[in-house]
Amino acid sequence: MPKAQLIDGKAIAQAIHQETAARVSVLKSRGIVPGLTFVRVGEDPASQSYVRMKGKKAQELGIKSETIVLPEKTSEAELLVLLAKLNADAGVHGILVQAPLPKHISETRIFSTVLPNKDVDGFHPVNVGKLLLGEPGGFKPCTPAGIHELLIRSKISTEGAHVVILGRGNIVGKPMAAILVQKAKNANATVTLLHSRSRDIAEHCRRADILIAAMGQAEFVKADMVKPGATVIDVGVNRVNDTADPRGYRLVGDIDFKAVSEVAGHVTPNPGGVGPMTIAMLMANTATAAEAAAEL
Amino acid sequence: MPKAQLIDGKAIAQAIHQETAARVSVLKSRGIVPGLTFVRVGEDPASQSYVRMKGKKAQELGIKSETIVLPEKTSEAELLVLLAKLNADAGVHGILVQAPLPKHISETRIFSTVLPNKDVDGFHPVNVGKLLLGEPGGFKPCTPAGIHELLIRSKISTEGAHVVILGRGNIVGKPMAAILVQKAKNANATVTLLHSRSRDIAEHCRRADILIAAMGQAEFVKADMVKPGATVIDVGVNRVNDTADPRGYRLVGDIDFKAVSEVAGHVTPNPGGVGPMTIAMLMANTATAAEAAAEL
Numbered sequence: 001m002p003k004a005q006l007i008d009g010k011a012i013a014q015a016i017h018q019e020t021a022a023r024v025s026v027l028k029s030r031g032i033v034p035g036l037t038f039v040r041v042g043e044d045p046a047s048q049s050y051v052r053m054k055g056k057k058a059q060e061l062g063i064k065s066e067t068i069v070l071p072e073k074t075s076e077a078e079l080l081v082l083l084a085k086l087n088a089d090a091g092v093h094g095i096l097v098q099a100p101l102p103k104h105i106s107e108t109r110i111f112s113t114v115l116p117n118k119d120v121d122g123f124h125p126v127n128v129g130k131l132l133l134g135e136p137g138g139f140k141p142c143t144p145a146g147i148h149e150l151l152i153r154s155k156i157s158t159e160g161a162h163v164v165i166l167g168r169g170n171i172v173g174k175p176m177a178a179i180l181v182q183k184a185k186n187a188n189a190t191v192t193l194l195h196s197r198s199r200d201i202a203e204h205c206r207r208a209d210i211l212i213a214a215m216g217q218a219e220f221v222k223a224d225m226v227k228p229g230a231t232v233i234d235v236g237v238n239r240v241n242d243t244a245d246p247r248g249y250r251l252v253g254d255i256d257f258k259a260v261s262e263v264a265g266h267v268t269p270n271p272g273g274v275g276p277m278t279i280a281m282l283m284a285n286t287a288t289a290a291e292a293a294a295e296l
Numbered sequence: 297m298p299k300a301q302l303i304d305g306k307a308i309a310q311a312i313h314q315e316t317a318a319r320v321s322v323l324k325s326r327g328i329v330p331g332l333t334f335v336r337v338g339e340d341p342a343s344q345s346y347v348r349m350k351g352k353k354a355q356e357l358g359i360k361s362e363t364i365v366l367p368e369k370t371s372e373a374e375l376l377v378l379l380a381k382l383n384a385d386a387g388v389h390g391i392l393v394q395a396p397l398p399k400h401i402s403e404t405r406i407f408s409t410v411l412p413n414k415d416v417d418g419f420h421p422v423n424v425g426k427l428l429l430g431e432p433g434g435f436k437p438c439t440p441a442g443i444h445e446l447l448i449r450s451k452i453s454t455e456g457a458h459v460v461i462l463g464r465g466n467i468v469g470k471p472m473a474a475i476l477v478q479k480a481k482n483a484n485a486t487v488t489l490l491h492s493r494s495r496d497i498a499e500h501c502r503r504a505d506i507l508i509a510a511m512g513q514a515e516f517v518k519a520d521m522v523k524p525g526a527t528v529i530d531v532g533v534n535r536v537n538d539t540a541d542p543r544g545y546r547l548v549g550d551i552d553f554k555a556v557s558e559v560a561g562h563v564t565p566n567p568g569g570v571g572p573m574t575i576a577m578l579m580a581n582t583a584t585a586a587e588a589a590a591e592l
Binding site for chain 2: 108124125126127128129130131132133134135138159160161162168170174175177178181182183188190191192193194195196197198199200204
């Protein structure tokens with residue numbers, strides 16, 4: 001019997017979706033239809049599934065969603081031309097170029113070509129810079145923004161808390177640190193960022209009041225790496241071989257959920273924790289982009 | 297007798313200045329005179345002194361330096377017009393607007409108006425974003441970049457080391473964390489960022505292999521907050537009353553230098569540690585800006 005309280009990402013995401021739907025209604029009542037365009041290059045099955053899921057949710061909320069699929073061999077120049085068109089299209093409030101892109105295309109160049117005020121993914125350097133500087137008006141990357149909302153709405157205070165983040169990726173680890181270290185309400189955390197080159201990882205983890213696992217290693221966080229009562233957030237999605245599963249694999253997170261649940265005070269299930277929040281923040285960002293364009 | 301080895305910021309800065317002077321010579325031999333323009337608003341005595349010092353060093357290195365002084369009551373709009381002119385002036389490779397600005401002017405707006413490729417101070421959000429993302433081609437803020445050089449040239453490895461940073465300011469603490477946490481040579485540190493809301497500060501500090509004090513509190517870091525053998529970097533410049541001094545005050549750092557020197561393995565003197573490095577990096581950034589403009 002796990003003692004940790006579950007952080008219900010599905011329910012919290014649902015609450016945010018309802019808020020977003022209400023904002024979309026207000027926009028529509030003023031003649032503005034929020035528009036979100038997905039750009040997908042190639043036929044990566046995971047990307048197909050992500051984009052399909054996000055597009056479906058956008059439709060449900062009243063956001064006009066379009067998906068542009070380009071062949072794997074699309075050149076960077078062609079993609080840049082498409083982005084220039086979308087940047088100039090007043091009906092497109094948010095643009096999401098699904099990563100990963102084929103190797104011959106520079107993600108850095110593509111992500112910094114999307115206009116910052118349409119960059120609902122929050123990956124443009126100017127948005128990342130605003131995030132670290134604590135400046136308002138930028139978009140925050142959806143996964144760390146979603147984790148932040150999970151903590152806020154679960155009333156888990158970060159004020160003065162020691163947050164230890166496993167993984168220094170640009171999608172989760174680094175922006176997560178940037179969000180939580182700010183001098184701001186619902187932030188003000190002491191943040192430690194760990195990664196593959198860190199020493200004494202288990203020891204660092206054991207000191208965390210809030211432990212965020214985002215390094216992409218199956219069940220890396222064991223029970224003895226968690227301080228009793230700590231909050232543990234599981235970001236990872238890893239495939240492990242499983243002959244018992246008809247797909248031949250199953251998906252597991254970065255934490256050993258069963259064992260960690262015996263020790264932690266709060267824990268996110270996975271699936272049903274961080275995943276739904278990423279989509280919720282994307283939709284909320286799109287509403288924000290449309291509101292800003294309409295100067296609402 | 298202090299046991300810590302001194303990190304000679306003056307000597308290291310001097311070495312960098314020589315490198316910069318050589319780069320300036322190469323530029324001039326190709327007909328390019330690197331230009332650095334300072335903008336100072338009002339008559340803050342510390343700002344006057346900083347700008348004078350930087351301008352003098354620029355001249356010494358062969359950089360064409362100009363200082364534009366505007367009255368305290370200059371409007372934000374007037375300053376923006378000036379920046380637009382400087383942005384468009386091909387002879388100006390670097391622009392430095394000296395902080396602090398008068399309260400009626402938004403530093404955020406001003407710093408984000410300087411063209412990123414002339415932002416030798418490294419405060420434009422796009423440069424800060426590139427820094428956190430680990431993207432090349434941006435300018436790094438001069439003080440943390442200078443500390444980074446101090447460590448590199450003193451052969452103090454950050455690889456896997458636990459770096460604890462006191463202070464989360466936009467000028468030192470946050471960009472310092474961004475530099476050292478990168479997956480890169482001379483980085484790869486585990487970074488903990490502490491600040492005024494952090495709990496157990498002394499305990500965190502005692503765990504540091506490298507402790508960087510940048511919170512602006514006179515002699516805050518005591519000997520018992522330092523792990524024996526650790527490297528301690530003192531960024532602070534604080535005034536404390538001193539009737540024995542003809543000025544009525546003396547300047548002290550964020551560390552209790554004498555006591556810390558008994559425990560630390562390496563320590564920066566102050567003055568003569570971080571201070572000279574800030575100017576050295578500003579000059580190096582200006583050479584870089586001119587080289588980039590000349591496509592060298």
